[in-house]
Amino acid sequence: MTIADVAARAGVHKATVSRALNKMTEHQVNQATARRVRKAAQELGYVANAVARGLRTNSSMTIGVIIPDLTNPLFPPMVRGIEHYLAPHGYTALIANTDGDDDLERAAFDSLSGRRVDGFIIATGRMHHELIADAYRRGVHVVMLNRGTTDVPYSLVTGSDAAGVTAAVDHLVGLGHRDLVHLAGPKDFTTSTVRSGAFLAAVGRHAGVTGRLVPTPALTIDAGLACMDELLRHGDAPTAVVAGNDMLAVGVLRALRQHGLRCPDDVSVVGFNGMDSTEDLNPPLTTVQVPHFEMGTEAARLLLDDIASDEQRSVTVSLPATLIIRESTAAPRRAALVA
Amino acid sequence: MTIADVAARAGVHKATVSRALNKMTEHQVNQATARRVRKAAQELGYVANAVARGLRTNSSMTIGVIIPDLTNPLFPPMVRGIEHYLAPHGYTALIANTDGDDDLERAAFDSLSGRRVDGFIIATGRMHHELIADAYRRGVHVVMLNRGTTDVPYSLVTGSDAAGVTAAVDHLVGLGHRDLVHLAGPKDFTTSTVRSGAFLAAVGRHAGVTGRLVPTPALTIDAGLACMDELLRHGDAPTAVVAGNDMLAVGVLRALRQHGLRCPDDVSVVGFNGMDSTEDLNPPLTTVQVPHFEMGTEAARLLLDDIASDEQRSVTVSLPATLIIRESTAAPRRAALVA
DNA sequence: ATGAAAGCGCTAACAG
């Protein structure tokens, strides 16, 4: 079914059909004709060929979304947020997983470019990124999500990590903790840097409180397990740990259990991200809730605005993160003994 | 950058460029010329326009994937499996979320059809589905994933739910349970039907064991909570429940806690699906592990095969599900008292 | 208000 079939059935020219069926141009055509055309289209079950339109208009009405790992519960809500905003605007998201692999990322980017997506939302985010610098040079529309790049002034949508970390530290100190550890995540993630800085600053505001930074090689359960295990082996354990994300926190919980320690009795743990499942962990995890869905919609809005106006703004939108207090944090026992 | 630019720079005709750059036709062109063309393309940073190619070849090299809820941990691994198979074959997935809403589903299907996807993988799955019947009539390539339709003979990829449920029941009965409940999920999901049937059959194989079927309005934490709460209020609780999925199981766990009951001491619980997080629930959940990633790759393989041969096979691939025994199941205490 | 004609970037016959 093509536009020609509809034209034939309605007894008009192709161009008239195009005009009648297009929201922007339907006023240019006689009411009665338009109705006749729509009827014909309906009867034939005609669906406009977006590919042909794209070729002609040089716009595909699609957005490339690059995600490191869809399996990480962080990202699906963002993707939903993105689609939630795109769909009513007639856009579709092409989603590509990269497993954080540079080559796959490049391949995904090229593949999506070849498909002439109108812009990208990129939720990857090493700090230095050849790919993104390239894109910027070529004038490709991009909005960064979750993590930014320092190389290039693309717009960025994040959770307000700093505020979240600060709230976590204040909460812990308020409970009486004096020896905190922050499991910081990989050094080359901008989020890690921001959170680490906020952690140190927050700790510094409280007299008599020490805060240690422990980098982790990844943001995974295994990394959290390994790092906490290390700390425990050296008899170096703090009374409370602020994990860089919920996965690390789960790893910490496992390490504690393996060493016969209990949370929060022996060590308090705060997660980061507010994955749904944290409520049903053992114990239910105190965590910093980040508004992932809204981050997605916001990124999509920014991108579509940029595309519509064909400019490349450079704003940073930071959505509020809030501390959810559950059962993995309590007053320190060991500190009481020491005192 | 178009094919014409490359042709000019290499001093050959557009068609030659097309041939040189296309894996299928590059043998038709002189080695030296081909090298010259590739060099020119490289230097200009030429990326073939997939839209134009699609218009010409009437194939978009793109697959529509329809998912009810990306936030359900069940689906991301399937999506990754799909992409894992598609990418090396040059295909890209267009993913659409439907929230299980019929209208959104229709909208997604139409939108993807307009984009001329070469086929669909549909992971939705009410048993009767206007949309899918339509698609079948129109000769659209579809593979069903996770849940099937009874209306139309599309190929289907599932986990072997029946085997999983049977293993769960045998495990429970082996522990000494004689009174089981299966939280079955909505009646109009094929998975619910399959699991219910398997549950009854498995129970029937053991003398002196009763198995009750309790349908739930949805496969959510809240539904699990409500249904278990209901059972508990009526003093009607079994010694063990086989939940239709992990979310329901989490709900059951919460209901138990609210009634001051403990798992597995008072009631044993088995989940279904093997979401990652079930390992860190309180208590770690015994569950039936379903191979989601492989289901995704398998569905993609089936679909691409159908597309390549332009036929519509009608096979059902059922991938083995395995019982993972953790701490939410144990011998019944109450039964011992009764005996 | 409608029709005619051109062309988006590419591939596939067909010639040569």
Added chain:
DNA sequence: CTGTTAGCGCTTTCAT
């Protein structure tokens, strides 16, 4: 082996 030509389905001037 390479060039010529036509056309995929649509939108967009330009006429009328």
